[in-house]
Amino acid sequence: xxxxxxxxxxxxxxxxxxxxxxxxxxxxxxxxxxxxxxxxxxxxxxxxxxxxxxxxxxxxxxxxxxxxxxxxxxxxxxxxxxxxxxxxxxxxxxxxxxxxxxxxxxxxxxxxxxxxxxxxxxxxxxxxxxxxxxxxxxxxxxxxxxxxxxxxxxxxxxxxxxxxxxxxxxxxxxxxxxxxxxxxxxxxxxxxxxxxxxxxxxxxxxxx
Numbered sequence: 530x531x532x533x534x535x536x537x538x539x540x541x542x543x544x545x546x547x548x549x550x551x552x553x554x555x556x557x558x559x560x561x562x563x564x565x566x567x568x569x570x571x572x573x574x575x576x577x578x579x580x581x582x583x584x585x586x587x588x589x590x591x592x593x594x595x596x597x598x599x600x601x602x603x604x605x606x607x608x609x610x611x612x613x614x615x616x617x618x619x620x621x622x623x624x625x626x627x628x629x630x631x632x633x634x635x636x637x638x639x640x641x642x643x644x645x646x647x648x649x650x651x652x653x654x655x656x657x658x659x660x661x662x663x664x665x666x667x668x669x670x671x672x673x674x675x676x677x678x679x680x681x682x683x684x685x686x687x688x689x690x691x692x693x694x695x696x697x698x699x700x701x702x703x704x705x706x707x708x709x710x711x712x713x714x715x716x717x718x719x720x721x722x723x724x725x726x727x728x729x730x731x732x733x734x735x736x737x
Contacts, residue, residue, distance in 0.1 A: 637693020
């Protein structure tokens with residue numbers, strides 16, 4: 530499984546906004562973006578004017594980094610979104626939201642998508658009663674995600690669940706914290722994606 534091996538806080542600084550890649554640390558004073566809210570590198574403090582292609586590229590990079598996918602994966606998601614019925618940009622976000630690692634994160638079992646990806650890859654979850662260790666697996670409405678019995682005493686997961694209610698569970702998901710179980714109730718809508726994403730810029734980029 531490919532992953533970003535560098536400092537993830539640099540990614541937030543490069544995109545000029547918090548991508549919430551490090552969980553609870555992003556809400557504390559230690560957050561690198563709070564201390565150095567400019568782009569990394571020798572010339573990071575200089576204001577750079579970008580327009581046209583540059584704006585579209587930055588939007589694509591931002592969404593890729595937010596969901597933790599790489600270029601080939603992202604291009605495949607876009608191709609599938611473009612070939613499906615409906616609005617391409619909304620289809621793209623729906624495919625990303627339905628990834629197994631994202632659903633685990635959104636349910637509150639993990640404080641970040643990176644943590645969720647690791648938990649899934651290590652086999653901590655069952656989907657409809659069967660063990661699933663593929664973070665990129667796409668889920669459907671009616672799918673049940675259950676934390677394995679051996680993992681329910683994990684203190685870090687328990688802390689994440691305790692704070693999940695404060696972060697909020699999206700309406701297309703349902704969490705039964707007592708049973709360590711979550712359910713995909715429906716397909717996510719555009720309104721359920723609360724991060725500032727301009728998906729039309731991505732559509733324009735790939736349509737050239």
